[in-house]
Amino acid sequence: MAGPACRGQAMTPETPFEFPPRLSLAQLPTPFQPLPRLQRHLGCRQRLWIKRDDLTGSVLSGNKVRKLEFTLAEALLAGADTIVTCGGVQSNHCRATALLCARLGLHCVLVLRGEAEPPFDGNLLLSQLAGAELRLWPVRTYQHNLDALLAETIEDCRAQGRQPFLIPTGASDAIGVWGYIGAVQELQADFAREAITRAHLLCATGSGGTQAGLTAGAALLGLPATVWGVAVCDDEQWFLDKVRSDLQAWQERYQVPLELGRLPVQVLDAYIGPGYARAGREVFETIQLLASLEGMVLDPVYTGKAFLGLLTELRSGRFDDVDDIVFVHTGGVFGLFPQRDQVVAS
Numbered sequence: 001m002a003g004p005a006c007r008g009q010a011m012t013p014e015t016p017f018e019f020p021p022r023l024s025l026a027q028l029p030t031p032f033q034p035l036p037r038l039q040r041h042l043g044c045r046q047r048l049w050i051k052r053d054d055l056t057g058s059v060l061s062g063n064k065v066r067k068l069e070f071t072l073a074e075a076l077l078a079g080a081d082t083i084v085t086c087g088g089v090q091s092n093h094c095r096a097t098a099l100l101c102a103r104l105g106l107h108c109v110l111v112l113r114g115e116a117e118p119p120f121d122g123n124l125l126l127s128q129l130a131g132a133e134l135r136l137w138p139v140r141t142y143q144h145n146l147d148a149l150l151a152e153t154i155e156d157c158r159a160q161g162r163q164p165f166l167i168p169t170g171a172s173d174a175i176g177v178w179g180y181i182g183a184v185q186e187l188q189a190d191f192a193r194e195a196i197t198r199a200h201l202l203c204a205t206g207s208g209g210t211q212a213g214l215t216a217g218a219a220l221l222g223l224p225a226t227v228w229g230v231a232v233c234d235d236e237q238w239f240l241d242k243v244r245s246d247l248q249a250w251q252e253r254y255q256v257p258l259e260l261g262r263l264p265v266q267v268l269d270a271y272i273g274p275g276y277a278r279a280g281r282e283v284f285e286t287i288q289l290l291a292s293l294e295g296m297v298l299d300p301v302y303t304g305k306a307f308l309g310l311l312t313e314l315r316s317g318r319f320d321d322v323d324d325i326v327f328v329h330t331g332g333v334f335g336l337f338p339q340r341d342q343v344v345a346s
């Protein structure tokens with residue numbers, strides 16, 4: 001296989017399943033750090049922790065690199081020379097894919113949801129710098145015809161003599177699940193080192209793949225944590241269905257012994273605010289709070305909303321049954337810059 005070495009991982013008594021082929025693209029393990037000043041500021045009894053997946057590398061890439069290690073390995077094994085994927089005009093996933101494609105010598109085509117002449121800022125700027133071919137579609141056209149737009153793009157690539165490989169929104173599908181099962185292995189070591197015996201663990205959930213991997217991984221590996229996805233766009237039912245259908249596809253494909261029917265999938269959907277990529281004042285205040293107290297930067301599209309969820313639920317007493325709360329920081333800092341006006345206003 002071309003590209004960085006492919007790491008494999010055999011079955012052991014501790015991991016009763018085999019990971020599929022994987023490229024070595026991320027800087028792992030990511031740091032696991034306490035938030036002592038925030039804890040003092042809140043006056044809370046529980047210890048607060050942050051898993052720094054904003055530091056997975058490839059330009060501060062966040063959660064996507066973990067999934068793409070598996071997805072791009074599969075693409076290369078399939079003989080692809082072109083990756084086609086999709087998302088919002090400021091998609092972190094599209095930016096991460098564009099940069100990794102450049103690193104692997106693959107052509108990248110991004111089908112993007114946005115207006116005709118968006119400002120070249122944030123993630124879009126980086127995708128363009130990485131040499132991705134950008135195909136922008138108006139929001140309504142994209143929303144109603146995404147499958148047809150992707151099929152047309154694939155056909156165009158073939159007509160140009162390319163071998164395209166399609167990655168769905170957020171790389172959240174059967175193979176993408178593996179990314180966050182790998183993260184749970186790291187969290188096991190983090191928990192052991194910090195003597196965490198029972199925790200609530202929260203992440204932003206947008207296309208469901210990170211939550212699916214964490215939920216399945218925690219059950220498979222016995223991580224003593226309740227996993228919560230904090231929704232940034234759709235409601236609880238949408239995420240329950242999406243996580244379950246990705247996990248079903250994953251289980252059918254890889255035959256992993258896990259009773260999906262009994263798996264607790266937990267969603268908090270009260271922090272979406274005005275809608276996807278649109279945040280209220282409280283989210284910008286949360287970003288400001290964490291940056292000024294701990295020197296860690298969240299974004300208004302994903303992690304700012306999820307962290308606001310963590311703070312609000314903590315105050316309401318939902319996490320009173322544990323001594324430790326873990327936030328998985330999934331990256332996304334480039335989404336902050338196109339919304340700079342609101343940061344200043346908050």
Ligand SMILES: Cc1ncc(COP(=O)(O)O)c(C=O)c1O
Pocket residue numbers: 062063091092093170172204205206207208209210211302303330331332333
């Ligand atoms: C920064 C960031 N955090 C969280 C998410 C949500 O992850 P997922 O799509 O796996 O639900 C995304 C992508 O959607 C993201 O870009």
